Amino acid sequence: MNDLEAQLVGIIQEDFPIEARPYRHLAQAVGVTEQEVISTLASLRRRGVIRDLSPVFDPKKLGYSTTLACMKVPADRIDEVSGIIGRHVEVTHNYLREHEYNVWFAIVAPGPDAVGRVIEQIEEETGCGPIRSLPYSRVFKLRAVFEVTGE
Amino acid sequence: MSSPDHKDWLVIEALQRGIPLMDRPFAVLAEGIGMDEGEFIRRVGALKERGIIRRMGLRIAHREAGVRGNVMVVWRVPPGRVEEVGMLLAEQPSVTHCYERPTFDDLPYNLYSMVHAADPDAAAGEVRRLAELVGVSDYQMLHTVRELKKSTPIYRQPEE
Structure with a gap:
């Protein structure tokens, strides 16, 4: 830049x-x-440096619920399973991480029941349960703004 | 704190289509939902005022923007120290997110943070500094191996 x-x-x-x-x-x-x-x-x-220009909403104030979920996926099924997870529009992020629980994804859905249904569906479709759902009980910080400097 | 009304929802749905790169972007969005530009802008301002819009801005594609050092760090904090450690981590500029989350036998961590640094080496050094600062030695860095999906949440007006 x-x-x-x-x-x-x-x-x-x-x-x-x-x-x-x-x-x-x-x-x-x-x-x-x-x-x-x-x-x-x-x-x-x-050039793909910036994505969309639209606001960041507070899901809770729109009546939505969120969670961070993780599951253990065998190494040879990562692509297949991430494809299944990715087809759910309620899954906004999904990362492969270095941990026994290697697949970590965020869910945003209209209410806690809707979040629960997405988790059940993914467990059923992938057979990779149990999924651990880790909704936060407290936010200490939420700040996704980074300092950007010219190269 | 009132929830958005029907017209607010029209504005919210319009904004999610993206603010166009044109001289009068809000006029374009307003026209799409049959609202006048002035009312549209007033409602956007009020949504921000009420915290329904948390932040008015663009998203950066982090990796491309040179933020390769981000790492998730999970901490196992003695229950009586969660508040103190959470607040201390939150004060650190390198910590972009910090949440308390439930624990399981095989996931005994109660604080989840994202630590931001210029590159993976710098991140590792910063995490060591944070661990010392908060006095918690039971932690783990969960490096990202691959990004499998990254999208924007979609919010829709609930059916009546």
């Missing part, structure tokens, strides 16, 4: 202006034109 890209990303991963001409607002903040802001962001997106 060049300096302009890093500067823009730094601002708008935190605080996209909520106003009629947000890119003009950003342009004034970094000292370029509105069109330069738009084309810079378009280029970052084309």
Whole structure:
């Protein structure tokens, strides 16, 4: 990323202006034109550096429940099982990790029963149970914003 | 704290389609749901005010953006120290997430954190520093071997 890209990303991963001409607002903040802001962001997106430009919602305030789940999957079934897990739209993240419980995934679904059903379905479809569901009881920190610097 | 009403939900669903890279992006989204731009922007502001929108911003594809040192660290903290250790970890800039979670016989960890560093070596050093800082020696780093899925949650208005 060049300096302009890093500067823009730094601002708008935190605080996209909520106003009629947000890119003009950003342009004034970094000292370029509105069109330069738009084309810079378009280029970052084309290159896959940034993903979507949309808000992060609080699932609980929308009536949704979440959990972190993990299961033990035999090494030779990782691709097959992750395919099954991935087909569930309620699964937002899935990682292979270095641990006896090697497959870790996050579920976001409309209520605790819906979360439970996704877990039951995945257990049934994969036969890799029991799945451990680890919904948090307390949040000490939740901050997915990183400092971005120009290369 | 009131939950979103029907029109809020229309705004929430529109926003999830992504804010377009155009001069007046909210006008475009508003038009799609038959709302005027002014009301759309007011509702977005109010959703943020109420914490329903936690953060107004883009997501970075971490690996591409040079954040390769992220590691999940799980801690087995004596029950009486969970609050103290959780708060201490939360104060550290390298810790991006920290949650208390239930334990099982074969998963005895009660604190789950994500630690962010420039690369895996730096992450390992940072985790050692954190362990010393909080005085917990029973912990494990669960390095990511592979990302199997990463997507955005989809929120839909509940049926009446």
